[in-house]
Amino acid sequence: MTFPEFFAENWTDVLDHTVAHAVLVLQSLGLAVLIGVPVSVLTYRTGAPRAAVLGVAGLLLTIPSYALFGLLITPLGLGSAPSVVALTLYALLPVVRNTIVGLRELDPAVIESAHAMGMGRMRVLVTIELPLAWPVLLTGLRVATQLLLGIAAIAAAVNGPGLGNLILDGLATAGTPFAVYLTIEGVAGIVLLAVLFDALYAIVNRFTTPGRLGA
Amino acid sequence: MPDVTRGTPEGGAADRTMIRLDALTKRYPGQSEAAVDALTLDIPAGHIVTFVGPSGCGKTTTMKLINRLIEPTSGRVHLDGRDVTEVPAPQLRRRIGYTIQQGGLFPHRTVADNIATVPRLLGWDRRRVGERVDELLHLVGLDPKTYRRRYPKQLSGGQQQRVGVARALGGDPQVMLMDEPFGAIDPLNREALQNEFLRIQAAVRKTIVFVTHDMDEAIKMGDRIAIFGDNGRVLQYDTPERILADPAEGFVTEFIGSGASVRRLSLTRLESVVLPDWPTVEETSDGETLRAAARGSDRDYLLVLGDGRRPVGWLPVTGEDRRPGERLPLLSPLGPRDSLFDALDHMLTVNASAAAVVDGDGRYRGVVEMDTLRELINTRAAGAPSSSDHLQEA
Numbered sequence: 234m235t236f237p238e239f240f241a242e243n244w245t246d247v248l249d250h251t252v253a254h255a256v257l258v259l260q261s262l263g264l265a266v267l268i269g270v271p272v273s274v275l276t277y278r279t280g281a282p283r284a285a286v287l288g289v290a291g292l293l294l295t296i297p298s299y300a301l302f303g304l305l306i307t308p309l310g311l312g313s314a315p316s317v318v319a320l321t322l323y324a325l326l327p328v329v330r331n332t333i334v335g336l337r338e339l340d341p342a343v344i345e346s347a348h349a350m351g352m353g354r355m356r357v358l359v360t361i362e363l364p365l366a367w368p369v370l371l372t373g374l375r376v377a378t379q380l381l382l383g384i385a386a387i388a389a390a391v392n393g394p395g396l397g398n399l400i401l402d403g404l405a406t407a408g409t410p411f412a413v414y415l416t417i418e419g420v421a422g423i424v425l426l427a428v429l430f431d432a433l434y435a436i437v438n439r440f441t442t443p444g445r446l447g448a
Numbered sequence: 449m450p451d452v453t454r455g456t457p458e459g460g461a462a463d464r465t466m467i468r469l470d471a472l473t474k475r476y477p478g479q480s481e482a483a484v485d486a487l488t489l490d491i492p493a494g495h496i497v498t499f500v501g502p503s504g505c506g507k508t509t510t511m512k513l514i515n516r517l518i519e520p521t522s523g524r525v526h527l528d529g530r531d532v533t534e535v536p537a538p539q540l541r542r543r544i545g546y547t548i549q550q551g552g553l554f555p556h557r558t559v560a561d562n563i564a565t566v567p568r569l570l571g572w573d574r575r576r577v578g579e580r581v582d583e584l585l586h587l588v589g590l591d592p593k594t595y596r597r598r599y600p601k602q603l604s605g606g607q608q609q610r611v612g613v614a615r616a617l618g619g620d621p622q623v624m625l626m627d628e629p630f631g632a633i634d635p636l637n638r639e640a641l642q643n644e645f646l647r648i649q650a651a652v653r654k655t656i657v658f659v660t661h662d663m664d665e666a667i668k669m670g671d672r673i674a675i676f677g678d679n680g681r682v683l684q685y686d687t688p689e690r691i692l693a694d695p696a697e698g699f700v701t702e703f704i705g706s707g708a709s710v711r712r713l714s715l716t717r718l719e720s721v722v723l724p725d726w727p728t729v730e731e732t733s734d735g736e737t738l739r740a741a742a743r744g745s746d747r748d749y750l751l752v753l754g755d756g757r758r759p760v761g762w763l764p765v766t767g768e769d770r771r772p773g774e775r776l777p778l779l780s781p782l783g784p785r786d787s788l789f790d791a792l793d794h795m796l797t798v799n800a801s802a803a804a805v806v807d808g809d810g811r812y813r814g815v816v817e818m819d820t821l822r823e824l825i826n827t828r829a830a831g832a833p834s835s836s837d838h839l840q841e842a
């Protein structure tokens with residue numbers, strides 16, 4: 234059986250796994266943003282708390298992924314839950330770091346002007362600071378997405394969803410011709426998603442950063 | 449321009465105190481010297497007061513204490529008779545225009561959105577905000593059609609500064625705080641912007657606190673100047689004339705630097721000076737008339753007037769018998785808005801001891817002489833005018 238014949242037979246499986254993979258990554262990214270951005274906003278002006286947040290987020294990234302997924306089985310069981318949690322933890326560093334850097338890099342004169350115009354603290358944050366930090370934040374999301382697309386393949390090891398299942402099946406049936414086909418399908422799916430997401434980010438960036446186009 | 453022209457009327461109300469600083473002190477923790485030390489100062493309505501001094505003298509801190517970007521350690525700020533802490537800081541600030549070096553514009557918002565910031569915060573409806581934006585763009589000399597949709601980065605430094613001023617005027621505040629607003633502009637454009645700003649101020653008559661480290665700018669822009677020494681102490685607070693004529697001992701004299709007499713010349717416009725008469729002849733006069741005019745005067749030159757009494761040349765008178773010679777061309781007479789400094793500069797440039805002065809329509813008004821300047825310097829040094837509005841005197 235050639236690869237095209239094999240693919241023709243199981244392409245629906247590949248498609249399902251690809252969609253599940255993308256959903257898993259997006260869920261984790263969403264959670265990382267929901268946690269990471271508020272934490273960054275609360276700590277970016279401070280000294281020690283900011284350093285602590287960045288330190289913890291950095292530390293999380295150094296835990297070997299296989300180990301982290303495994304460790305989470307105890308509290309969370311198998312399946313989606315440990316997968317989403319583990320990926321969220323990995324996404325935190327790029328999200329938090331870029332949010333903090335983006336907010337701290339802003340021209341203090343612009344922020345002071347906003348206050349001097351009579352904007353309240355919250356309004357300055359939402360209408361001035363975050364929009365201005367957005368390009369840097371977006372870069373953080375882009376990095377986090379690429380990172381998660383790769384690591385998400387490990388989710389299959391804890392019965393999680395995604396293209397990792399194809400790769401894992403391939404490894405389990407090593408020696409048979411199908412093993413290679415399955416692995417290729419898994420890897421190709423991840424690469425395809427990476428390219429798609431990157432294009433998407435480029436488009437989002439292009440259309441959400443006014444005033445920088447003329448720069 | 450219905451809104452912006454509204455301001456303090458001339459006359460009695462002009463001396464009303466708009467901003468009163470009362471024993472204002474700011475100490476930063478861990479610093480032995482106060483940044484601002486028990487500062488008391490009254491700022492009259494409808495005038496520009498310049499805060500000038502070396503860096504670190506507390507002038508910017510003092511300015512930020514007014515709109516509460518910095519809160520004082522002790523002392524009070526009264527705005528139009530009311531303590532500024534009576535209302536929440538954001539509400540207070542919407543009534544106080546604020547502009548800084550390079551404008552501090554929001555780079556992600558268009559020119560129109562930048563200018564609309566305060567009007568929107570004040571809850572104006574869309575139409576009123578739109579009209580206000582166009583009106584302000586006109587006021588600062590930018591065509592709304594061209595500039596409304598641009599982003600700050602698409603503007604030159606001078607244009608950004610204009611938008612910054614327009615934004616500060618957005619909510620039609622009574623008071624404006626300006627921190628080195630023209631500091632980042634090259635000297636040539638800075639002078640144009642200063643002149644334009646004075647023109648705008650003549651129309652809007654705001655109470656303005658203008659911070660600068662440049663004494664020349666302080667003299668040019670200020671109706672009054674507060675000279676700051678170290679740690680937020682005001683060493684002298686007076687009109688530019690009086691500060692130049694009678695600077696406080698020590699630091700102020702040093703800070704003003706040399707050439708105070710020459711600088712004072714730039715404070716007086718020719719329109720406010722009584723000019724001596726000068727023998728003139730018509731361009732069309734015949735030889736006999738010219739000879740008679742030459743003999744009837746003891747000057748070495750006669751001024752030749754052309755069409756509509758415009759000065760067109762000088763006629764030298766030479767010899768014992770006072771014979772009129774070849775006419776010399778007169779290129780550019782001085783106008784009513786030129787200062788005595790411009791007159792001096794003009795005379796030195798063309799190497800003459802007198803210069804013709806015209807009125808707003810270009811008609812001959814008189815002649816200013818080197819001797820006139822010398823006299824004016826002396827009388828002004830002796831009894832500097834006490835009026836706080838040096839542009840309007842005489």
